[in-house]
Amino acid sequence: MAKRIALVGIIVEDSAAAERINSILHDYGENIIGRMGLPYRQRGVHVISVVMDAENDVISSMAGKIGKIPGVSVKTVYQKETPSA
Template sequence: MEDQVATRVAIMGIIVEDTTSVEQLNELLHESGQYIIGRMGIPYRARGVNVISVVLDAPQDEISALAGKVGALVGVSVKTLFSNVTSE
């Protein structure tokens, strides 16, 4: 029997200030689509930013790697909150 990696439920909060990074952001999220439970994006036009929340159920390493890639995008900020909900 194959060993399964434990996963954690987490929420990733993303603020996009530079819309030139949106295409790259969407590509990164698409690549991690197997782990995404849901996502919600809110354009805050009055401030010229987009606020995105992404809920994931993934191995902690995958979540951290995605957050690192997202945070490296120009004009994009990200914070991740991990729950204590895990699977074995």
């Protein structure tokens, strides 16, 4: 299966979820190119962006696990698939 680049956007409304999120991100570390976390104190949330280079099922699996954590929202944007030559 072909690898794709994806951007996973995570909004954390419950800071108690941080440990679980970090554990999942650690588990997928070999597929993560980079990540950035920003606290948005005025709104009481944290915004995390994660860039991955992995197969679709790996990206979906990570996003799905994080999305099941209470107080956390996740959306994923994928690189367009390149047509076969």
